[in-house]
Amino acid sequence: MRIAVIGAGVAGLTTAKVLLQAGHDVAVFDKAPDVGGVWSATRRYPGVTTQSSKAQYSLSDFPMPKDYPEWPNGKQVQEYFAAYATEYGVDRVLRLNTEVTSARRGVDGRWTVATTVGTEVFDRLVVANGVFCEPLVPAYPGVEEFTAAGGKLLAGTDFHDAEEARDKHVLVVGYGKSACDVTVPVSEVAASTDVIARQLLWKVPRKIAGVVNFKMLLLTRMGEALFRYLRLRGVEKFLHGPGNGLRRSMLNSVGSVSVRQYGLKKLDLVPSGHMEDIVKGAIGLATEGFFEGVEAGRITVRRDRTITRLFARDGKPFAELSDGAELPADLVVCATGFTQGVPFLADDVRRKLFDESGNFMLYRQILPLGVPGLYFNGYNSSFFSPLNAEMAAVWIAADIAGSVSLPDHDSMRRAVVDQLAFMDTATDRHHCRGTKIIPFSMHNVDEVLGDLDLDIKARVRASHWLNPIDPAAYRGVTPALLARLAAAEPAPTAQVVRLSPVVEESERNVAG
Numbered sequence: 001m002r003i004a005v006i007g008a009g010v011a012g013l014t015t016a017k018v019l020l021q022a023g024h025d026v027a028v029f030d031k032a033p034d035v036g037g038v039w040s041a042t043r044r045y046p047g048v049t050t051q052s053s054k055a056q057y058s059l060s061d062f063p064m065p066k067d068y069p070e071w072p073n074g075k076q077v078q079e080y081f082a083a084y085a086t087e088y089g090v091d092r093v094l095r096l097n098t099e100v101t102s103a104r105r106g107v108d109g110r111w112t113v114a115t116t117v118g119t120e121v122f123d124r125l126v127v128a129n130g131v132f133c134e135p136l137v138p139a140y141p142g143v144e145e146f147t148a149a150g151g152k153l154l155a156g157t158d159f160h161d162a163e164e165a166r167d168k169h170v171l172v173v174g175y176g177k178s179a180c181d182v183t184v185p186v187s188e189v190a191a192s193t194d195v196i197a198r199q200l201l202w203k204v205p206r207k208i209a210g211v212v213n214f215k216m217l218l219l220t221r222m223g224e225a226l227f228r229y230l231r232l233r234g235v236e237k238f239l240h241g242p243g244n245g246l247r248r249s250m251l252n253s254v255g256s257v258s259v260r261q262y263g264l265k266k267l268d269l270v271p272s273g274h275m276e277d278i279v280k281g282a283i284g285l286a287t288e289g290f291f292e293g294v295e296a297g298r299i300t301v302r303r304d305r306t307i308t309r310l311f312a313r314d315g316k317p318f319a320e321l322s323d324g325a326e327l328p329a330d331l332v333v334c335a336t337g338f339t340q341g342v343p344f345l346a347d348d349v350r351r352k353l354f355d356e357s358g359n360f361m362l363y364r365q366i367l368p369l370g371v372p373g374l375y376f377n378g379y380n381s382s383f384f385s386p387l388n389a390e391m392a393a394v395w396i397a398a399d400i401a402g403s404v405s406l407p408d409h410d411s412m413r414r415a416v417v418d419q420l421a422f423m424d425t426a427t428d429r430h431h432c433r434g435t436k437i438i439p440f441s442m443h444n445v446d447e448v449l450g451d452l453d454l455d456i457k458a459r460v461r462a463s464h465w466l467n468p469i470d471p472a473a474y475r476g477v478t479p480a481l482l483a484r485l486a487a488a489e490p491a492p493t494a495q496v497v498r499l500s501p502v503v504e505e506s507e508r509n510v511a512g
């Protein structure tokens with residue numbers, strides 16, 4: 001089939017790779033000039049690194065280079081994804097610098113995709129346009145006056161060089177990982193650096209108590225099980241029943257360690273609530289050098305405050321805060337989140353996509369209900385986003401081949417509604433319109449593979465209860481699915497497909 005993929009971030013790349021391997025004719029469109037999505041040179045800000053450690057942020061059949069640090073920086077991650085695209089021939093089907101402006105489903109069920117370059121028709125459409133790709137910058141009153149006085153207001157993703165902050169008064173808005181990441185390099189060159197934090201969040205140290213890598217606690221199946229999921233299985237029944245006290249103390253003890261480790265009481269930066277609440281915000285890994293910068297006086301955190309307006313005084317740009325404080329502000333960098341949207345889809349399709357709260361209604365985070373031929377990938381942002389995207393790609397390939405036995409429409413709808421209602425409660429609605437599945441990353445992998453009757457060996461899965469999830473353990477899943485599809489149909493001839501050299505070995509690791 002001819003399949004269009006919108007987006008060349010990790011979700012688009014892995015979708016294209018699996019679909020090429022399944023013998024389809026694929027085109028990947030991206031408006032950026034390079035692959036990698038959020039890691040593109042056009043989007044990354046100084047100081048950006050992964051939150052997940054490198055093994056956990058890897059694709060199953062393409063390990064990160066050995067010389068990469070434990071938390072690779074943005075340039076390294078972009079180069080890693082570009083190398084993946086080359087390794088699997090996805091680079092040959094890329095259409096970079098090409099924005100999709102509309103994608104319409106015709107009466108024949110085919111998709112007409114219009115881009116800034118031309119129009120083409122496809123049999124299937126995969127939307128992988130990223131849920132943390134379009135920044136959301138608050139509309140502050142007074143921005144014209146502020147800009148006329150030389151002030152600059154921009155999104156973190158449009159701030160690429162810390163030198164832009166040299167000798168300036170800089171305000172960073174937000175307290176998530178991006179805000180803290182960008183603050184550290186800024187604070188090394190700026191005249192002053194203030195962080196405007198509407199709400200403090202719990203931060204997990206990369207090395208808990210300076211010793212234990214956080215992945216040992218949170219990037220394991222045990223770590224995921226510390227948070228109550230919609231349906232409880234096995235050990236989870238114990239942890240959320242008789243073992244509840246133990247579970248809570250395990251989780252909240254990380255909070256106490258973080259308070260001690262960073263001297264948060266002295267800095268007046270202890271967040272309200274408990275560490276357990278990390279699930280309600282963006283998971284925050286502490287940025288190296290952030291609290292140290294606060295202690296050294298290079299960084300001032302204005303907690304529980306927002307910017308109420310921007311203005312000019314004596315021809316100089318200023319910002320007013322909600323407590324009435326007025327700060328000089330040559331540069332305001334907003335790390336205030338992202339918008340999720342699909343502006344290129346027609347209204348009738350969009351109406352089917354959203355519930356009344358504006359959440360994406362996607363079965364398994366992949367399949368919209370009642371829009372044949374359309375799939376989503378990357379709408380499963382997790383602690384292991386590449387792995388979740390890759391498993392979704394396998395699901396898509398299987399469904400296109402008619403090899404997923406789906407429940408009827410009403411059952412799927414009920415499942416989506418239940419899942420969204422659960423996530424509303426579990427995350428206090430912090431699930432980015434149904435697109436973020438943290439902290440239930442592996443539940444999603446299990447459900448997706450469950451539909452395909454594929455999984456890794458129980459013994460290997462069990463090892464992930466106490467050891468960090470190893471995406472490489474899943475490297476046999478795609479070959480297993482491809483073998484199944486090949487057995488059902490004549491071998492594909494449309495593309496020359498290179499399988500990973502580890503295929504034979506990895507196939508032995510897959511059950512089902």
Ligand SMILES: Cc1cc2nc3c(=O)[nH]c(=O)nc-3n(C[C@H](O)[C@H](O)[C@H](O)COP(=O)(O)OP(=O)(O)OC[C@H]3O[C@@H](n4cnc5c(N)ncnc54)[C@H](O)[C@@H]3O)c2cc1C
Nearest residue numbers: 007009010011030031037038051052100129130378383385
């Ligand atoms: C700073 C940052 C750090 C992160 N760290 C982690 C981490 O440590 N661990 C983790 O698991 N996740 C992390 N994430 C989540 C991250 O979003 C995913 O890991 C992953 O990179 C998302 O990939 P994606 O392909 O879904 O989307 P994106 O990477 O956003 O790619 C989407 C692509 O679609 C393109 N596009 C959009 N609209 C159009 C259009 N109309 N036409 C053509 N092209 C279009 C965009 O240009 C973009 O290149 C992080 C996110 C951010 C922002």
